Amino acid sequence: YDALISVDGVLYGTTNSGAGGYGTIFKINPDGTGFTLLQEFAGTDGANPYDALISVDGVLYGTTNSGAGGYGTIFKINPDGTGFTLLQEFAETDGAYPYGALISVDGVLYGTTVGGGKAYSGTIFSFGL
Numbered sequence: 281y282d283a284l285i286s287v288d289g290v291l292y293g294t295t296n297s298g299a300g301g302y303g304t305i306f307k308i309n310p311d312g313t314g315f316t317l318l319q320e321f322a323g324t325d326g327a328n329p330y331d332a333l334i335s336v337d338g339v340l341y342g343t344t345n346s347g348a349g350g351y352g353t354i355f356k357i358n359p360d361g362t363g364f365t366l367l368q369e370f371a372e373t374d375g376a377y378p379y380g381a382l383i384s385v386d387g388v389l390y391g392t393t394v395g396g397g398k399a400y401s402g403t404i405f406s407f408g409l
Contacts, residue, residue, distance in 0.1 A: 294329040318361035343378035375403035
């Protein structure tokens with residue numbers, strides 16, 4: 281599911297499971313050295329990231345497919361692993377189960393969900409930074 285991104289010559293990515301089954305955020309150098317686990321999801325702060333991270337103004341952003349409320353989250357984290365913040369927990373009415381990488385346009389994140397919304401057929405969402 282996930283893809284790596286490169287920021288300042290370092291690779292960043294997520295795993296959908298592991299570390300208790302909820303997934304992780306990590307970084308590694310292209311030559312395989314310097315592997316660092318930046319975040320281990322606990323379920324209450326998000327779970328099961330399926331999509332690539334994005335970098336906006338030196339901060340990494342991403343989504344999880346589940347979380348404490350069960351419908352997914354939007355989060356941010358600094359490239360050194362500090363500052364993890366849960367920005368949004370989906371509530372089904374505003375979308376459920378983010379799927380597909382975020383994009384950033386003029387300080388706003390955009391993405392999609394595969395469930396939730398008025399007809400429970402998914403949504404396009406925006407989140408201002």
